[in-house]
Every structure is written in structure tokens, then in C-alpha cells.
Amino acid sequence: MTLDRRDFLKKMGAGAACAFAAAALPRAATAERPPNVLFIAVDDLRPELGAYGKDHMVTPHMDRLASEGRMFERHYVLAPSCGPSRYALLTGMHPTPEHPVTYGNGAFQLYEESVGPLSMQQHFRDNGYHTTLIGKVSHTPDGYRGGQDVRENREQNPPEAPGWQVMDTPSGQWNDAWSAFFAYAFGETRTPGESPPLEKAEVGDRGYPDAYLADAAIEHLVRRSAGDDPFFLAVGFYKPHLPFNAPKKYWDLYDRDSIDISDVDPYVRTGGEFFGNYAHEAADTEDDDYVRELRHGYYAATSYVDAQIGRVLEAVDNLGLNENTIVVLWGDHGYHLGELGYWGKHTLHEHSLRVPLIVRTPDMAHPGESAEALTSTVDIYPTLAELCGLEVPDHVEGESFAPILDDPQATTIDRAYGGWNRGAQHTVRTDRYRLIEHNDDVRLYDHETDPGERECVAGDKPGVVERLVNKLRQMPGQP
Ligand SMILES: [Ca+2]
Secondary structure, three states, rough: OOHHHHHHHHHHHHHHHHHHHHOOOOOOOOOOOOOEEEEEEEEEOOOOOHHHHOOOOOHHHHHHHHOEEEEEEEEEOOOOHHHHHHOOOOOEEEEEEEEHHHHOOOOOOOHHHOOOOOOOHHHHHOOOEEEEEOOOOOOOOEEOOOOOOOOOOOHHEEOOOOOOEEEEEOOOHHHOOOHHHOOOOOEEEOOOOOOEEEEEEEEOOHOOHHHHHHHHHHHHHHHOHHHHHEEEEEEEEEEOOOOEEEEHHHHOOOHHOOOOOOOOOOOOOOHHHHHHHOOHHHHHHHHHHHHHHHHHHHHHHHHHHHHHHHHHHHHHOOOOHHHHHHEEEEOOOOOOOOOOHHHOOOOOHHHHHHEEEEEEOOOOOOOOOOEEEEHHHHHHHHHHHHOOOOOOOOOOOOOOOOHHOOOOOOOOHHHEEEEHHHOOOEEEOOEEEEEEOOEEEEEEEEOOOOOOOOOHHHHHHHHHHHHHHHHOOOOOOOO
């Protein structure tokens, strides 16, 4: 895709060309037109990218975005699962015991029951933005209601969360969004309990669905760049979510034998996902070759989705949208690839809650300098609202981190919260510690000495425990 913005401007007339010929627009909204937002969600993406100091990874496009924007070293999601994490993103709210559903994948039911708050996309739409969803932005892979048992005519269902003017998720050779979400090559999809958790097929990029999502995103960028209204375009890629499938050329970027598995611990337990949905047994995790193969698959799927993100960012460049488009890249939660003996995401450890967040604004101050400050996913809604000149709705519980975009040394919050298991488990992360509370069991980890959260030090630090338990009680939405 090498469409030039100037070609569009010719069609639009000289007046528009003059407006866009101005020097870089200020970051905040201008009188003429507020900035566009391109929001890229990546499913189950660990902060295991070259930009995050993981030199074994081949992720040049996300790395480049980080070099041009602000990379957040310590961004935390609210829950270790797709639905609740994305619900917090789109509402700006913490999970709450008042609505236990907000801790689980059914979080978006709240909209169905008409008690959902004003969504981020609805707020942008109400303020003159054209809003588009492509792929997995809320919980389902196309944003329509309906679980895996609903595969046909999904577009007849209402959206999971209101506010999208356009919902356009191509499913290519897989015919429906759920089949595409669990895609194997050649139009195949997952058979629960039987399919392998990884695949290396000799196919091109369009051998898997994320290339189609990138195609759709590029098409909408072209269309929206010629439109009169600012746009809010959200694109949700499927990989590296299980199954760890990718074209062979992305597997070939890594040498299996050199994949480090020294931080893989003996099996303790696994998420139901590996067990229930794929031909995976606990005993397999004692096999170093298999463990290396799983990590290899995750890395290949990450490089594959990186390439698709690169195509979308290239279109942003080629269309001349950089000067008035905010780009956000966000992972919906992390993942244990054997750390602490766990395979999956459903824990409140650092591995599950820390994710990549990269924000690039048109007039980025100190581009390429990363920020160490804590930020939380509930902070994204108020940040984007502020950057685009919108009021922050009263229900939003996050705090704008726009000051960190101006100054990478700035701080905005001193804690990041999380919850899981219908409210039975909570966590708070501070600059130095993580505390996890599960009923009467309280665990404390000291990141100054133990970044892998391997040793509970609650017994040694009762004062810290007391302080952080009190902090946890201040989590918004708690009784
Ligand atoms: Ca996810």
C-alpha cells in the first residue's frame, strides 16, 4: 500500500491541502480538527519485545513505534483475561464486587443489561469522531455479542459495547469471526481438545487472519483520511493468543536451540485453556523440547503480528496521517510461559498483568525515551480524552497520564490495581512491591530483590503488608 496523502488532497481540493500543509499540529486538539486516534490491541502480548530489552525477539515494527513514541515500562491491566481487561479499557473503570461479572469474560454483559457506563468509543462518537472497530477490541473477535456457539450471521447481534459506527472484521477463508480467531492454515479452525497449541504452515501472511485485519485497517485508514471528521479507529489483532500459529517464515526467525527456558519452573498448574482446548498435558511441560517449541511458537506468532502492525503503521506514514494521529499499542494482558510453573494467564502475578503500552503523539516530547512510572489501563480513556480535547466523564476512575507524554520522568499514580476470580482475589502494585490478597492469604513480593515474584516476604514485612492492604481497600469500586 503506497497511497500518497497528496493524491487524496488533490481530489479534496486546494483548501484542504493548505490546512494539512501547516507545520506539525499541536498535540492537543486544534480549532480545525482534533487528532485522530489509532488504537491497536494485541491479544495476550507479553512485554517480550525488542523494545523492552528482549534482544532475542524479532519485533522491528513495534520497536520502531517505541523509538518514536513513549514506551511505558510498567503498564498494568486490571484483570488477567480478555473480557474484563478490555471492559476496563473501554469504560475507564476498575472491576467491582457490586458487579462480579466485571472480573470475568462476561464483563460486557453489563452493557446488555443497560447498566454499562459511557464507553470510550461512544464518548468519542458523541464528540464528532467517526468510530470504527476491526477485530477483537471488546471480548468477541468481531465485537458482536454471541459466544463460540454463535458463528452465523453474527452482525445481526448488537455490539458488545455501544459506540461503533462501523464494525468491519473480515474472516477470510474461515468464514466467521470465531473460526478465524482460532484459525489454522487452509481455512481450518480449532477442534477443542484435539487441535495442537501451535502450527508452522508454509503459507504467506494471508495464511492466517491477522493479515486480513491489517488489510481492513489499511482500507479504513485510506477511507477515513479522506473524510471530514476525525476518526477513532480501533484494531484488535488475534495473535499471539493461542493457538501459537504463524507462517513458517516467522518461525524461521528464531533458532529453537538457543531459546532460553531457564526461567521455566516445574509444572504447578495450568490455565484451562491449554488443557481443555488443546492437546496439551501437564506432563508435556517436563519435556524441554516441547517447552522450547511452545515458546518458539509464541515468538513466531508475535513476530507475525508485528509484521501486520508494521503494515498498518506504514499506511499511517504513507497517508500523511502522522502529523495528526495518536497511535496507541496495548496488550490486553500478559502470559506465563512456564514462569512460576504456570502455563496461561489467569494469575495476578506480574507476568499476567504487565503489558506493553506504547503511545505516539504527533508532537511527541522526548520521543523514544521510555517511562518507568506506573500506569493502569483505566488511565487510557481519560488520557485519550484529554489529548483530543474531550471532557473526562464522571464515571471514569483512571487518571490521565498525559503529563508522562510530555515528560518521561513524570509520575501520575502510585499504585496499579487488579482483580480476578469474581472478586475473590485482588492485587496492588506499587513502585517497589506487589501484594496479592486471596481471601485470608496475603502474599507480598519485593521487586527490588525479586522481579520474578518467586519469594513471598509478607512474614518479614508486616508493616508493608498493612500499608498495602489498606491501599487495596482504596481501590475504586470496592465496598
Ligand atoms: Ca487476551
